[in-house]
Amino acid sequence: MHILLTNDDGVDAPGLLALAQAMRRLADVTVLAPDHNWSASGHVKTLHRPLRVRATALADGSPAMTTDGAPSDCVALAILGLVERPIDMVISGINPHANVGHDVTYSGTVTAAMEAAISGLPAMAVSLDSAEVPSSAEAYRTAAEIARLLAERVLRHRLPPAVLLNINVPLRTRDELRGIALTRQGLRVYRDALVRREDPRGRPYYWIGGEAPTGILDQGTDLWALSEGWVSVTPLQLDLTAYPALDSLSALTLPI
Amino acid sequence: MHILLTNDDGVDAPGLLALAQAMRRLADVTVLAPDHNWSASGHVKTLHRPLRVRATALADGSPAMTTDGAPSDCVALAILGLVERPIDMVISGINPHANVGHDVTYSGTVTAAMEAAISGLPAMAVSLDSAEVPSSAEAYRTAAEIARLLAERVLRHRLPPAVLLNINVPLRTRDELRGIALTRQGLRVYRDALVRREDPRGRPYYWIGGEAPTGILDQGTDLWALSEGWVSVTPLQLDLTAYPALDSLSALTLPI
Numbered sequence: 098m099h100i101l102l103t104n105d106d107g108v109d110a111p112g113l114l115a116l117a118q119a120m121r122r123l124a125d126v127t128v129l130a131p132d133h134n135w136s137a138s139g140h141v142k143t144l145h146r147p148l149r150v151r152a153t154a155l156a157d158g159s160p161a162m163t164t165d166g167a168p169s170d171c172v173a174l175a176i177l178g179l180v181e182r183p184i185d186m187v188i189s190g191i192n193p194h195a196n197v198g199h200d201v202t203y204s205g206t207v208t209a210a211m212e213a214a215i216s217g218l219p220a221m222a223v224s225l226d227s228a229e230v231p232s233s234a235e236a237y238r239t240a241a242e243i244a245r246l247l248a249e250r251v252l253r254h255r256l257p258p259a260v261l262l263n264i265n266v267p268l269r270t271r272d273e274l275r276g277i278a279l280t281r282q283g284l285r286v287y288r289d290a291l292v293r294r295e296d297p298r299g300r301p302y303y304w305i306g307g308e309a310p311t312g313i314l315d316q317g318t319d320l321w322a323l324s325e326g327w328v329s330v331t332p333l334q335l336d337l338t339a340y341p342a343l344d345s346l347s348a349l350t351l352p353i
Numbered sequence: 354m355h356i357l358l359t360n361d362d363g364v365d366a367p368g369l370l371a372l373a374q375a376m377r378r379l380a381d382v383t384v385l386a387p388d389h390n391w392s393a394s395g396h397v398k399t400l401h402r403p404l405r406v407r408a409t410a411l412a413d414g415s416p417a418m419t420t421d422g423a424p425s426d427c428v429a430l431a432i433l434g435l436v437e438r439p440i441d442m443v444i445s446g447i448n449p450h451a452n453v454g455h456d457v458t459y460s461g462t463v464t465a466a467m468e469a470a471i472s473g474l475p476a477m478a479v480s481l482d483s484a485e486v487p488s489s490a491e492a493y494r495t496a497a498e499i500a501r502l503l504a505e506r507v508l509r510h511r512l513p514p515a516v517l518l519n520i521n522v523p524l525r526t527r528d529e530l531r532g533i534a535l536t537r538q539g540l541r542v543y544r545d546a547l548v549r550r551e552d553p554r555g556r557p558y559y560w561i562g563g564e565a566p567t568g569i570l571d572q573g574t575d576l577w578a579l580s581e582g583w584v585s586v587t588p589l590q591l592d593l594t595a596y597p598a599l600d601s602l603s604a605l606t607l608p609i
Contacts, residue, residue, distance in 0.1 A: 139395025139425075140458040147550065147558040169395075173561055177547035199471050199591055202396045208458065215455050215543070246609060254604045260595045262605075277606045281594040287471070291433035294403065302403040305429055330605055334595035335455055338537040339516045339588035348510045349518075349586055350533045353502060 098124035098252065101180065101187045101213075103171040105135040105205025108163040112191035114155050115237035116223065119245040120188065121159075127180050128161035129171045140208035141167035150179060156234070168209035176216050186248060187213035190223030191237045193230040195265045197319040198285030198312055201333060207263055214261040214335055219251050221262040226323045228309075239274070240266035243328055247277070259336065265319055265329040278327040283318030286311045354380035354508065357436065357443045357469075359427040361391040361461025364419040368447030370411050371493035372479065375501040376444065377415075383436050384417035385427045396464035397423035406435060412490070424465035432472050443469035444504060446479030447493045449486040451521045453575040454541030454568055457589060463519055470517040470591055475507050477518040482579045484565075495530070496522035499584050503533070515592065521575055521585040534583040539574030542567045 100120050104113045108130035120126050129150075135141075148166040155161050162179075164171060172187055174180075189209040196204040206222045213220035223244045225237055243266050251262065263282075267274065290307035312320035322329035356376050360369045364386035376382050385406075391397075404422040411417050418435075420427060428443055430436075445465035452460040462478045469476035479500045481493055499522050507518065519538075523530065546563035568576035578585035 134401075137398040137400055139397045139423075139464060141395045142393040142459050142545075142561060144393055144561055145390075147560045149556075149558055167395075170561065173545065174547065174559060177545055177561065179547060179559065201593055202458070202464065202467055202591070203398050208395060211458055243609065247605060250605050250607070254602075257595065257598045257601060260598045271609070274609065277609060279599055279602055279606055281596070281599075282592050289398075289429065289433055291430065291435060300405075302405050303430060303435065304403045305398060305400055305426065305433065328609070330602070332595040332598040332602055333593040334598070335458070336538050337457055337589040337593065339513065339590035340537070342513045342516045342588040342590070343535055343537075345513060346510075346535055346586070346588055349503060349506050350535055351506070353499065353527070353530065353533060353584070 099182050099185050100124045100126050101175050101184045102126055102128045103130045103168050103189050103209050105138065105168040107131050107134050108153055108161055111232065111234040112193055112237045114157060115234040115241040116188065116191050116244060117155060117159065119241035123245050123248060128155065129175050130163055131168060131171060132163045132165055135167050135205040137203045138167055138205045139203055140211060141169050143167060143170050148174065168205040169212040172209050172212040184218060186252060187218050187220045188223060188244065188248060191240050192224035193227050194224065195226040195323060196222060196224045196263060197265055198283045200285060201263055201282065210261045211335065214259060219256050221248065221264055223264045225266055225268060227268045239271050260332050260334050263331040263333050265323055267323050267326055269326060273326065274328060275326045277330055278322040280319045280322045280329045280331045281317055282331055283315060283320035284313045286313065355438050355441050356380045356382050357431050357440045358382055358384045359386045359424050359445050359465050361394060361424040363387050363390050364409055364417055367488065367490040368449055368493045370413060371490040371497040372444065372447050372500060373411060373415065375497035379501050379504060384411065385431050386419055387424060387427060388419045388421055391423050391461040393459045394423055394461045395459055396467060397425050399423060399426050404430065424461040425468040428465050428468040440474060442504060442508060443474050443476045444479060444500065447496050448480035449483050450480065451482040451579060452478060452480045452519060453521055454539045456541060457519055457538065466517045467591065470515060475512050477503065477520055479520045481522055481524060483524045495527050498527065516588050516590055519587040519589050521579055523579050523582055525582060529582065530584060531582045533586055534578040536575045536578045536585045536587045537573055538587055539571060539576035540569045542569065
């Protein structure tokens with residue numbers, strides 16, 4: 098069994114280290130991760146410039162590779178042949194913050210798993226629901242163990258085609274977790290605000306700032322599960338068609 | 354009526370010019386588009402650096418704004434207050450190539466419309482199914498007229514909440530179009546390949562290359578509609594939950 102690991106925080110992130118250490122007890126592991134942070138970078142396919150890849154090591158001395166490409170590029174590079182051994186599964190993470198609600202379309206962690214699913218591989222994105230960015234791998238241990246357990250179950254039971262798992266783990270000890278809940282994507286409430294500043298030459302520039310997003314805690318959603326102490330597992334599909342809307346939109350097809 | 358236009362090819366792209374000229378006959382138009390090409394850039398929210406905005410003009414002399422942010426940043430900047438007048442609709446395009454199948458998760462054109470839908474605004478992404486990149490606005494005229502007609506219908510009939518339209522127009526004259534078809538997202542077959550090269554110092558670098566993607570032409574899909582000469586209108590939803598998969602995944606929730 099051979100698992101590819103990547104993330105969007107960069108190869109030195111402690112969440113990746115904890116994930117690698119947990120997964121090595123389940124399978125052979127190859128790590129290929131970006132050389133810098135790609136948070137909120139979305140689903141990228143770098144076609145306009147070549148990508149560099151170099152050997153490096155995680156903080157525990159284990160071998161890894163890193164590239165100047167995006168998280169989804171890491172998956173594409175590995176699957177397209179940079180990694181010679183066939184890959185059985187792709188896991189992305191562990192992100193220090195939850196990826197819930199509409200976050201999933203921005204998230205480099207989730208879109209790396211999407212890239213794997215597009216290629217037909219089982220894929221999981223794993224995130225820790227932490228307000229701060231934990232600086233040591235220790236804080237990610239429980240989430241990493243949960244990810245290993247879910248990876249085992251996925252390899253045993255398989256996933257439906259074109260479906261990936263978006264996993265979010267509360268920042269709790271294993272004893273404090275209530276269990277694993279299958280959830281649906283919830284609704285984030287973004288509280289972004291535009292901050293206008295002027296540079297020393299009097300020219301304006303703008304930050305997309307504001308407060309951290311909140312969420313609507315409807316029962317059964319990813320946001321609700323985390324707030325109640327459950328590990329949230331949301332199956333995501335690559336088909337974004339709004340099937341329920343098709344009937345209501347027939348007026349759009351009037352003759353032109 | 355006030356429509357915001359953006360794209361992912363940059364403010365100077367002829368597809369944006371054609372779109373602006375068509376939409377100005379329907380509503381007041383504000384153009385805010387990236388200052389360079391962001392193709393295959395995905396859904397970006399630029400939080401780690403400030404964004405510059407400057408006034409410019411389209412090739413017909415009409416006013417526009419441009420920024421060093423991504424297409425989705427353009428939408429966020431405008432909605433968050435850079436554009437003072439309330440926005441009734443957001444249209445992104447016209448992209449010179451089709452955005453069909455799994456393209457929609459990579460596409461800057463589509464994710465700009467997603468950003469608008471997240472903020473609750475009616476939104477459309479418009480793409481021309483051209484193999485080459487047409488260099489004049491003329492090639493985009495028919496697609497722009499179809500976009501105007503669909504924008505009128507959307508403003509009259511509204512869209513369901515959290516749904517955006519992904520519109521693809523064949524490269525044909527209006528007389529040659531068969532009509533407008535409501536479609537579902539089809540299946541792209543990517544034929545990416547890894548190309549390994551060495552720089553003058555003997556160090557390897559990699560291109561994600563290969564041939565253009567093909568598609569599976571199942572009836573009712575975006576790919577099928579284009580191949581048959583129909584304008585393809587696919588409603589996309591922001592909720593990626595794989596509802597049909599939920600039942601089959603209950604084994605994942607066994608006690609931990």
